[in-house]
Amino acid sequence: MGEQGLSSYFQFNNVNWPNVWNAAWETLWMTVLSVVIVAILGILLGLLLYQTDGSKNIAVKILNWIVGFFVNVFRSIPFIILIVLLLPVTQVIVGAITGAKAAIPSLVVSAAPFYARLVQIAFNDVDSGVIEAAYSMGASSWQVVWKVLIPESLPALVSGITVTAISLIGYTAMAGAIGAGGLGQLAYTDGFQSYNNAITLAATVVIVIIVFAFQYLGDLVTKKVDKR
């Protein structure tokens, strides 16, 4: 047990650096893997919401309502509760309820609906005149999605996934507190529970660096693809 004054933050000789790097690596791949899955699922869900919105067909209307309902429900559940709620589901899908892998299902379930809404907004912002022009040239609905909707909303899709990725990093830390590994768990068990504030600070700094890196990368790509 170390000293608990302010100076405790700087007792870096108490920090096991290889552990920090391992935890950072776990956080990073948890985040990247869930971002990839969230991006794919979110675009599909967002597309579904966009395409079914405003339809006059009653079946399509019901589909839109159901998808919208689930998106709103999962967006509303606080992440720490969602993780616990999904434990049995995680057990079935992953075969475990602890470890970085076990965090993925709840990370995806919480972030995909959020990103789906951002995708829907991005698609709604695409100039309807351009879409009409594409149809007037004989484009099929899929061609409009691939060649107009996605390219024309790309800056918004990229900045949306950046925001989502950053909140996912926050979620991984929360998941870490109940056994998912990564910097969250490091800060919680090796830092808080072991009265080792230097580890908590180290974990914080590394997480901030990861967040900044994602933000920088996201901004860079957004700028690169935006030709407006």
Place this chain on the structure above:
Amino acid sequence: MIELKDISKTFQTKEGEVKAVNNVNLTVNSGEVYGIVGFSGAGKSTLVRMLNGLEMPTSGEVLIDGTRIDTLSGEKLRDQRKKIGMIFQHFNLLWSRTVLENIMFPMELSGISKAERVKKAQNLADLVGLGDRVHSYPAQLSGGQKQRVGIARALANDPDILISDEATSALDPQTTDEVLDLLEHINQQMNLTIIIITHEMHVIRRLADSVAVMEDGKLIEKGPVSTVFTDPQEELTKRFVNSEVDKSQTPDIKQITADLIKKYPQGKIVSLKFHGDQVKLPIVTEMIREFPNVTMSILEGSIHQIGDRQSAIGTLFVQLLGEPKDIEGALDFLNKMRVETKVINNG
């Protein structure tokens, strides 16, 4: 040939049914430039969108070269659309693509090979005068240049028909003229049928062979441009024609007219309209020789060629001073020479 037979289109809105197009009949011959004029909300856009199935009529038939368009769907409709180019008021280019990639877009949809796409797009860019800007993005172009890209894109699949939906309405007068020149050139070179919707009468005068006037979903007047311009029947048509040839309502002319009325309160302000060959005759000189006691001040004059360039309209705004019986005589003389006279201010 395009045939629209008994076309109606009804939209259901919360306020009830809206009849956007009401029993329209229209025939456009191949190679013709057909203008459709009317205020916004008259149903012009809805009507022309039935040619490529972007709108389907509630009742009636749309035929292009004998093929029913309004019953097509799926791939057949998409193939039909590829034969019709369309340009838009706001250009509707993809900002994410360069000029060249925008022009290639319709060819991608048609599955044309990359090498051929690039070659043809470059040729079209040259045709519209943007050969050196092919790698620019739309955001780097002026409005006129964007519309040129729009035109090149509309021509990419070698269409038979080009629809222009208010294509010059967002452009300044000089750019409008440049774009109209380009469209005229294309019509002559490619023998394209062009349908132009506009609310600007000078676009019709410059380019169209025939014109139809729409109001509240109905086609209220149609015919060759020269006929409609010289002898408009309906009130709205007269307004459109006058907006183009009648300059008497500009602020400058109003001011000078007011000054003249103040200075010579007894004078008569008269508009004279000359049609066809009258514009080439010395009618006014003859009138003054006949009535030497009438004094004339010219306020404004203009002359416009119409459509096929065979016909013309001239207008002259004058103030006539003199004895009432001399002025009456002068006006009678003009009427006898079949000049249209209209007394604007009686003095």
